Amino acid sequence: MAAQFGRRLRKGAATTAVAALAVAALSASQGPGAMAGDQSGRPVTTGADTAPDAAAGGATGNSPYYTDLPPLNSPNPSPTIGTPVSKGPTESGIPATVLDAYKKAASELQSAKPGCNLPWQLLAAIGKVESGQARGGAVSADGTTTSPILGPQLDGNGFALIKDTDNGAYDGNSAYDQAVGPMQFIPSTWEWAGRDGNADGKKDPNNIYDAALAAGHYLCRFGWDLSTQADLDRAILSYNHSQDYLNTVLSWLDYYRKGTHEIPDGTGSLPDSRSDDYDTVSPQPSPPASHTPGSGTQKPDPGKGSPTPKPPATTPPSTPPAKPQTPTDTVHHLEDAGTAALTAQAGDAFTEKVSARAETKAGVAVAKVRLRFTIVGATDATFTGGENVATVVTNSTGVAVAPALKAGEKTGDFTVRVTVVGRSVTGLDYKATVSERAADVLTRTSDTALTCTPGGEFADQVEVKATYKGAVADKVAATATLIKSALDPTQAENGPYFKDADGKTVRTLTGLETDANGVLKLPKLYADDTTGTFMLRIETAGGAALNVQLTVAAAETSSPSPSADTSSPSPSADTSSPSPSADTSSPSPSADTSASPSPSPSA
Structure with a gap:
């Protein structure tokens, strides 16, 4: 069975009065601003404007809280880890994992909501009052409490009435809600306020990292600036709508601001008193009977026995005034x-x-x-x-x-x-x-022609920019496909291609996305042995599309001039074809001395 939230100490009326006086005196002694009424002369405001969630019971559903106040002495310097310490320094020490969670949450809020000015000491003060710093730091290495921390069921019996809102998912109670975890969130509040403070993918109210971050965001909503006393009061009251709660948290806040130190998990001191310790005692003593001159206790008559008391005067009951209607x-x-x-x-x-x-x-x-x-x-x-x-x-x-x-x-x-x-x-x-994010226009970022030789790679990568209604379209999903033609958008079977991680040919790329500037740069393109003009089609969510022309052609060779071309015969220079005047193989009548001699008349 889940452990209940602390001990319930029953005290007598005399003890109650003494404790109340001690709380008031000690709260007043805790430095400037410790009491809500001490605001440099400004009146404290605790109405609806102060606590916007008061009607819903705040983060805790107005569950009970620890009323222990910090020691009167300021915190001592940090002792060495593992060194036995007295109650004073232990009070000021915060278990290591719990302290780390508070500081990380405040750091994240400083980035997410810098105008809130959330001090980690405020989370520590609330954690002290709500659960005694997760029961003295009884948490695992990841910050999860070793056993659930549950407030009493809010069944209207001395507490607020909040019927079950989570089917027992967080508190194990399917009849009524209970505050859960080291920061005591009720399930209906955790449902929207919960955060994942340790990045484990879960929002667990029993994890101090998750709960501290949720508390920080809860305190920083509505644009409050916690460096101002008025907004600080409002934020704390919205967590638990009680003036005594405000005073107690402010006391611990002031104490932790003066100094604290880290102690081992599980060694923190446990609180003693809770706000519901006195719920069986009348909240205030009955007023004494009023006296008028001449009235009082009837004196006994010496000559008679005990006096017969006079019956009290009866007055017709008066109808209580009707409660004024609010808007x-x-x-x-x-x-x-x-x-x-x-x-x-x-x-x-x-x-x-x-x-x-x-x-x-x-x-x-x-x-x-x-x-x-x-x-x-x-x-x-x-x-x-x-x-x-x-x-x-x-x-x-x-x-x-x-x-x-x-x-x-x-x-x-x-x-x-x-x-x-x-x-x-x-x-x-x-x-x-x-x-989904969309684009309505795609344009190339360069007008350089995209050309390649067969079997080579394109020198330039395709880069486009996406816009939507004239504005940059960032993180827009896109696809790129080598298509057959502008009229046939089916994937081409040859021509240019991309390579996948294994170096294999792919002609369609999916899962592409434009960057923060709306720019999409595609991987390198390669060409097979097919020459010609090809088309790359890029499409985005929202209907934007762009066709990019790609050309694959053989490299051009130089064309020689006719005067320098020795491969083509020239009539004047060609010695392989004899001219008639130079041909000695054909006899000439005048020059041929090898022919048969003609007869001489004298012979």
Whole structure:
């Protein structure tokens, strides 16, 4: 059976009074700003504007918390790890893994929400008050508590009434909710506030890294600046709506700011007292009976026995005055206030905002009502600031407008649900759609002709830029295919090609994506022995397409001039073909002395 949250100590009324005085005195001694009322003369505010989630019980559902206060002395310097320490230094020490979780969460918030100015000491103060630093650091190496830390079931018996919201998934209770883990989140709050602080793919309220990061984001919502006392008070009160809780957390915050040190896991001191230790004692003593001159205890008559007490004067019961209605009490229903279609591409901001109007039964607008906007569904979309819940007060026309929505990378539909804080009024659901990133225009980044010789490789790689409505289209999915022709987009069987990781020929590339500047650079292209003009087609999500021409041709050879060409015979230079005047093989009548002699007349 899951371990219950600490011990419950029953004390008498006298002890209660002494403890209350001690709490007040010690809280007042803890330095500037320790008490909520000590704000340089400013009055403390604890109304609805101070704690936007008070009606829902804050992060903890207003569960009990530890009331132990820090030692009166400032923390001592850090002792050596493993050295026995007295209670004072142990009180100031924080178990190593728990301390690491607080510091990592604050560091992440400093990057994600720098305007919040969340100190890690605030997480430490809340962790001390909620669970005694995860029961003195009883956590595994990954930060998960060695056994579940559960608050009492919130069944309305001395606590808030919160019926089961998670079917027992987090707290093991399918009847009522219980606060869970070292930062004591109730399941309904963890469902939207949970974070994965140790990057293990899970959001576990029993893991100190997850819980600390969730607490940090919870305290930093609504644009609060925790370096200002007013916003710090608001944030703490939104975690648990109790003035005593605020005072206790501020005391530990001031103490840890003066110094702390790391101690081994499992060696932290355990708190002794809880806020519900006195729940069987009347919260305040009954007022003494009033006296008027001449009245009082009846004196005995010496001549008679014990006096007969006079019956108390009876007065007809008076009807208690009716509780004044708040604006929230008058809300009958919610109406859409003209929200247009909610669509956006992955990674983009939605151009439209969700708006709703609170109205009475007669249709009259109701101002100053808190409406909660919650993102529901399998989506990573968030409101501005990275939250998936926001609370907004209706204006004079009864309208509340949610912060801008920002799409994540998950595509598909999700819901934005609007409800009235503090009332069971039927909510409104708004459908929102996230589509994949798209481009509508593709252009080459260079106009260089793409040519290659058979069997070679193209000198230039194909590079294109994608835009959508004139803006850079980043992270857009694309494909590239060597096609038969501009009129036949089927894959070609020969011609240019890409190579896969194994060096094999491929003519279609999938899984491509433009970079942050909308640019897509394709791998090198190669040519087989086929010559001619070929076509590369690039297409993106959203319908953008571009055909790129590729040419494969044999290398050109130089063409010799006729005067230098000795391979073609020239009549004047060709000695292989004898001219008639030079031909000695053909006899000439005048020159041939080898012919038969003609007879001489004298002979």
